[in-house]
Amino acid sequence: MKFIVKSVFFLALVVFSTHIISAPNFDYHLVPSKVAENTYVFVGKVEDFSFENGGNIVNTGFIVTSDGVVVIDTGSSLRYGQQMKEAISTVTDKPISRVFITHHHPDHFLGNQAFKDVPIIALGSTLKNINNEGAGFADNLYLMVGDWMRGTDALAPNQIATAGVVKIGGHELELLSLSGHTSGDMAILDHSTGVLFSGDLIFHKRTLTTPHADISQWLTTLEVLKKLPFKVLVPGHGAVSNDKKPIDEMVDYLTWLDGALNKAVNEGLSMTDAMQIELPKRFHSNALLKSEFSRSITHLYSSYESRVFKRLN
Amino acid sequence: MKPLFVLFITLFLTAACASDDHRGVIEEPYRGLPYHAPTTLIPPVGVTKVSATQLKKLLSSGNKPILIDVYGAIFREESLDFDGAWLVSTPRKNIPGSVWLPNVGKQELNTVVKEYFKNNLIELTEDDKSKLLIIYCIEDCWMAWNAAKRAHEWGYTNVMWFREGIDGWKDINGLLEDSQPVNLPVNE
Numbered sequence: 001m002k003f004i005v006k007s008v009f010f011l012a013l014v015v016f017s018t019h020i021i022s023a024p025n026f027d028y029h030l031v032p033s034k035v036a037e038n039t040y041v042f043v044g045k046v047e048d049f050s051f052e053n054g055g056n057i058v059n060t061g062f063i064v065t066s067d068g069v070v071v072i073d074t075g076s077s078l079r080y081g082q083q084m085k086e087a088i089s090t091v092t093d094k095p096i097s098r099v100f101i102t103h104h105h106p107d108h109f110l111g112n113q114a115f116k117d118v119p120i121i122a123l124g125s126t127l128k129n130i131n132n133e134g135a136g137f138a139d140n141l142y143l144m145v146g147d148w149m150r151g152t153d154a155l156a157p158n159q160i161a162t163a164g165v166v167k168i169g170g171h172e173l174e175l176l177s178l179s180g181h182t183s184g185d186m187a188i189l190d191h192s193t194g195v196l197f198s199g200d201l202i203f204h205k206r207t208l209t210t211p212h213a214d215i216s217q218w219l220t221t222l223e224v225l226k227k228l229p230f231k232v233l234v235p236g237h238g239a240v241s242n243d244k245k246p247i248d249e250m251v252d253y254l255t256w257l258d259g260a261l262n263k264a265v266n267e268g269l270s271m272t273d274a275m276q277i278e279l280p281k282r283f284h285s286n287a288l289l290k291s292e293f294s295r296s297i298t299h300l301y302s303s304y305e306s307r308v309f310k311r312l313n
Numbered sequence: 314m315k316p317l318f319v320l321f322i323t324l325f326l327t328a329a330c331a332s333d334d335h336r337g338v339i340e341e342p343y344r345g346l347p348y349h350a351p352t353t354l355i356p357p358v359g360v361t362k363v364s365a366t367q368l369k370k371l372l373s374s375g376n377k378p379i380l381i382d383v384y385g386a387i388f389r390e391e392s393l394d395f396d397g398a399w400l401v402s403t404p405r406k407n408i409p410g411s412v413w414l415p416n417v418g419k420q421e422l423n424t425v426v427k428e429y430f431k432n433n434l435i436e437l438t439e440d441d442k443s444k445l446l447i448i449y450c451i452e453d454c455w456m457a458w459n460a461a462k463r464a465h466e467w468g469y470t471n472v473m474w475f476r477e478g479i480d481g482w483k484d485i486n487g488l489l490e491d492s493q494p495v496n497l498p499v500n501e
Contacts, residue, residue: 135346135347135350136346136347138347138349138350139346139347139348139349139350142349142451142453143349143402143403146451146480147451147452147480147483149349149453150452150453150480151351151452151453152350152351152453153350153351
């Protein structure tokens with residue numbers, strides 16, 4: 001009975017909330033949340049792309065320095081980038097001086113057009129990946145979020161980042177050239193505030209995605225992140241954290257995933273069988289666990305199979 | 314000698330002008346993937362652009378245009394042995410009174426889709442090449458641009474491109490209704 005009441009309440013909530021959201025004025029309602037001195041984050045929903053969320057499923061951020069505003073990632077569409085700019089101007093009247101793009105996934109860089117007049121800086125591998133795959137990502141997002149994408153072109157970064165420390169308007173930013181989630185993942189550690197922008201190297205309470213992942217490389221990278229002297233962790237997806245727990249949780253899930261795929265392949269399971277593997281309880285509270293695990297199988301299974309099954313001819 | 318020289322110069326200049334003229338009408342090629350991307354604001358040569366408000370006026374006039382939605386769907390060779398249905402991934406709404414002909418604005422058409430577009434145009438216009446055609450899909454859709462260009466090249470003289478498509482229609486609070494694509498011709 002209690003379950004039925006709960007279900008009805010939940011259904012009513014869903015109907016009510018989609019009703020509100022589905023009147024599309026294409027407003028992402030971006031509200032800057034302060035995570036440290038001069039440092040703000042736009043926290044996205046822990047969901048997959050949909051028309052209802054318009055692609056606002058990602059964390060982006062900015063640092064206000066005496067030499068202008070440093071933007072980190074530009075969101076999933078031109079509209080997102082434009083609205084981000086507006087939201088930044090409610091906090092500071094300083095101009096935007098440069099943009100850093102953490103990696104080449106569409107939710108992190110498709111707002112670039114709104115920032116086309118300033119340096120947009122990314123790792124060389126990220127630039128290469130955007131040139132190869134960016135337009136296809138945008139094409140696909142039109143199908144998933146529709147008119148939220150209006151006017152969006154995959155604008156590639158215009159400057160290549162050099163790993164190391166840069167001093168910008170009183171902030172000492174360390175750019176780290178890493179990989180694992182993709183072949184080019186930039187993390188940014190602000191030594192002045194202790195804020196680490198990890199990009200998608202960290203998903204917090206939101207199951208990680210693997211379309212371009214290299215699990216063993218990712219695990220190595222997580223060890224690097226763990227040693228960094230940060231106080232605030234801004235993940236690519238999920239809530240901002242003040243400790244290293246999200247990193248441990250990432251290591252836990254990736255290690256389990258690696259082992260589970262190995263075991264499944266060795267037992268001769270098909271991909272669809274492997275998708276039915278029981279998922280450990282400790283991961284159940286992570287958003288999108290079932291669907292992302294299935295997606296990971298489609299991304300990774302054949303590479304595990306080819307390690308076990310050798311060609312005979 | 315002198316008249317010959319003049320003749321030569323005249324011929325040379327005429328040839329030069331002709332080639333200039335020719336260069337002037339070289340058209341933009343059909344656009345390929347990605348089809349969902351911001352389009353040019355300039356319609357294909359020979360096609361005119363129509364805005365949402367202009368379209369609304371046209372629709373309330375006595376001389377109703379033929380509305381063609383070219384939004385994409387999945388073509389399956391095997392469906393030609395059954396009902397010729399397109400595979401539609403998400404339900405589509407378009408402008409009431411429209412005919413939905415998927416994929417006819419792709420960069421290149423296979424024989425089946427090409428004949429499908431040709432025959433549907435003949436049927437819709439009652440084989441009158443001067444009938445007003447309005448071609449659209451969504452905003453940022455090269456398939457509508459391509460399809461308008463194609464219809465014009467096939468001899469239709471009154472083709473309009475509604476660049477903003479259903480998104481522009483929604484902007485002016487235009488009504489949309491559920492739509493199904495016209496089936497492909499099935500194999501004999």
